Amino acid sequence: MSAERHCVANDMIFLESEHALSVYLLTTGIVRRHKTLRDGRRQILGFAVPGDFIVLPQSDRKPFSADAIGNVTVNKISRASFLTFMRLSPALLRLVLEFTSRELYIAQNQVVLLGRATPTERLLSFLLMWRDRFTQSETGSTEIILPMKRSDIADYLGMTVETVSRTLTKLQRDKLIVLNRDRVTLLDSAQVAMLATTQRPS
Amino acid sequence: MSAERHCVANDMIFLESEHALSVYLLTTGIVRRHKTLRDGRRQILGFAVPGDFIVLPQSDRKPFSADAIGNVTVNKISRASFLTFMRLSPALLRLVLEFTSRELYIAQNQVVLLGRATPTERLLSFLLMWRDRFTQSETGSTEIILPMKRSDIADYLGMTVETVSRTLTKLQRDKLIVLNRDRVTLLDSAQVAMLATTQRPS
């Protein structure tokens, strides 16, 4: 499987308009996947962390755009050869299915968040999700690093930057978290988990 | 693959709390999948139509509840034997992957809808989606049958029944649709597609 190693810095990786010609496996850094409407409204679908596929060869749909937050490195495999390999190897097929199922699960949780959760619930769920997803299982550590901007969080949670900011400061006033630029410390994990509506992926 | 044929009428099929012990393939009728929070807020994740899997064996997650709208018949296969069969047959594996990918695509469109679309855009996108999904490709027919209640639509689109109703009547005033109980006729499909933000699955 001829995989090239690529290095991208704050660059657009691909647009949703172009049919994905390659499969990318993220090795380091963070990538955000989003859809942007004509008038500029943006919805972030998720953040890919190392080990994630950025896009999968889902027949001929054009699902979203993706770009890097900071510096990233990816393994790039041509779509064609990836498909061939998937055809030959049921193990790879299973891996891809497992990944896709997990993505579906996450997306469905996001749907609940966007459809029915309050700003506070969204933020807290996001913090927990991000802690479990990104923080390299530094167990015990309650400090969460948020490498993305507030506007990214807003566009992920379907709110405005202002509401994100206000909600975070409110949570700080309520002694649930401590804010520190791009760091957030959970003061009462139990309470936070209580207030966050959504379960996190296993 | 020992598949039993089951008949269910307006019944809860399974709860999100129980780990899915079976795989269900919907043969006739419509099933709604949803998550309900403790306080009663409900978010419908989607409507399954004949040919859809209702739930897939996604490791040990407990994704959602499902129940029937009207009468449905399903093929029920035990989770264990389905997994075995999937292990033996790459073709089935590929089918399941294809189905899951489509679900993911649909879920991601729903995320955009819930995160960034106006009530009008949500309703119109929903109508188009439902037309393509459910109406058995009666091409040319612009009449869409909505077998679900307004409250189901509301819970699918993250709004209230009242807003659904008001938005529909507004669309009728604007000569885009005609309402008739559980039937909706699109008067200007081109305009409707224009105003609906989301693309439909291929």
Add this chain to the structure above:
DNA sequence: CGCAACATTGAAGCAGATCAAGGCATGTGG
């Protein structure tokens, strides 16, 4: 230092939620 980018805070406006009432089918029993 001084600019640029991002974050926070404040004030005002408005869209959608909530609360409340009425309408319109379908079904049931007298």
Add this chain to the structure above:
DNA sequence: CCACATGCCTTGATCTGCTTCAATGTTGCG
């Protein structure tokens, strides 16, 4: 066959919370 009940949908009035608009604060970097 009509009176009434029930379930669902629609419509109206009010209210609230989020967005919008605007200003100020903070951090990092040339």
